[in-house]
Amino acid sequence: MNQGTSSGDVRAASLPSERRLLKHSLLTELAGNSVISIAAFFAVVCVVFSLGTDAFLTSANLLNVVRQAAPLLIVSAAMTFVITTGGIDLAVGSVVAITATLSAVFLQWGLPWPLAVLALLGIGAAIGALQGFFVAFERIPAFIVTLAGLSVIRGIALLITGGYSIPIDPESSFNLIGRGQIGPIPAPVVIACLFIVLANVVYGATTFGRYVTGVGANAEAVRRAGVNTRLVLLKVYILSATAAALAGIVIAARLGSGSANSGQGFELDVIAAVVLGGTSLFGGRGSIIGTLLGALTVSVIANGLILAHLSPFLTPIVTGTIILVAIWLNFRLFPAATRTR
């Protein structure tokens, strides 16, 4: 565990400032590297598609990419918190499906759209609280709890719709959430940007963000410091499910209908984006900026493959490969990120 200090002989230790500082700048460079490397990878992907296709580098297409990326950006930012605690939320795709479905149902009931949105966010929070309860208080592994959630929640969505998609009245202002524009910027992009900025501030500058990191690094230390770590975990799952509900609302509003099949495989894109962004699946370290770049990369790849007239079925193959390679690089290139003490 102390391989870094086994050379800490008397002279070295008596001159700690210089030696340690040197080591620090080198290591911080390495740690910062995961954001730099995803930024570089993102740039490479963009350049490749710009050169390889005519349509990629047009403002219409770029706006289209970010509009389509908005739900992914929102949920990935929230998932960064979950993964930083050392957990995972596999149910986000199913939460997207049930909120998309219920938004159509609620609007058909004649519920005013702002009320429907609030109700849907509330349902997302409640689902998150239920999953968080089992993870934080009953100590069931997050993987199991949210895998069960993935199955049950989509099952409920399918039961409600009977497998059909439910249309939303095209005249409803609800659709503006998905189709409106503020200047040239699509509304989903504005929502996603606000969400990411907020997530970044909470992650880096608040006590909650600090405890999320702390729980992932050493939950026992944080508990002994008098922090209610179970509450921190509970909040993290509420956050991810609520973000997934928001994403479901955006998707339903963009498509103008609620389908129980929306968000299929969405959790994999989200996890790919977060891991690609340098957040450690083992907990304790992560970055919202990295996640932002990771999510954009995943979206650009999906978009670029279609523009390059390659089969859209390549997308899941590429996404899955990215997850594996990203984790493999984490293991090989950044052993510090996976070091356990």
Add this chain to the structure above:
Amino acid sequence: MQDTPPFRVRMTGISKQYPPIKVLDDVSLTLKPGEVLGLVGDNGAGKSTLSKVLSGAIIPDSGTIEIDGEIVHFTSPADARAARVEMVYQDLSLCDTVDVAGNLFLGREPRRRILGIPFLDKADMHRQARAMLDRLGIVIADTRLKVENLSGGQRQSIAIGRAASFAPRVLIMDEPTAALAVAEVEAVLELIRTVSAAGVSVILITHRLQDLFLVCDRIQVMYEGRNVAERLVSETTIEEIVNLIVGRKFTARSARRAQDAELAP
């Protein structure tokens, strides 16, 4: 508080059984304010159990604990903490991916409320952390360093510094110098001296007997769950302590060599 009781801690008649074994058998322990007590004994002698009784992690079957003359009943580590008895858990108290200042202030970060949201006051936290480190003489170049990048001795110093910052009456350390480089042992021992000079009573559990003679005022030897001896450091030798620990006349080579080393400089 005119007539301060002479003892910061007085444990009397402490017994604890894990049938069929008597882990602690009528053990006593006293500790004066600012005193450093070395608690030694072979593995299984009960020294860790005794320290856990004092830190509230283990409830004794019988016996009383007095702190500053007041009888206390600890049923959890939180009770002991409330009575300002702190135990240093090295690797259990640090978050590797959080910086030095963040670890020192974990759970009680300086904060500013903006719109009711508690934001970390990082500037204030780093300023206070720097002051805390300087006061304790802990050498760390930058409070923004992540703890995972520190040496074992620096990590241990942070853990002790963190415990000391709660203004404890008693600080218990279990093997704080195990697995440290030589110069780092010196730094940690110096830190123990600094802390005790500030009036904190320290219980030091260690197998490194030479450390005891450098920082302790008194040494208490345990053997199979009982106190067998108490010696003032000024009136004993490392050889005598070794004999007391193993419970018979034993002229171990290691002891003799250690004693020679003790005398040499």
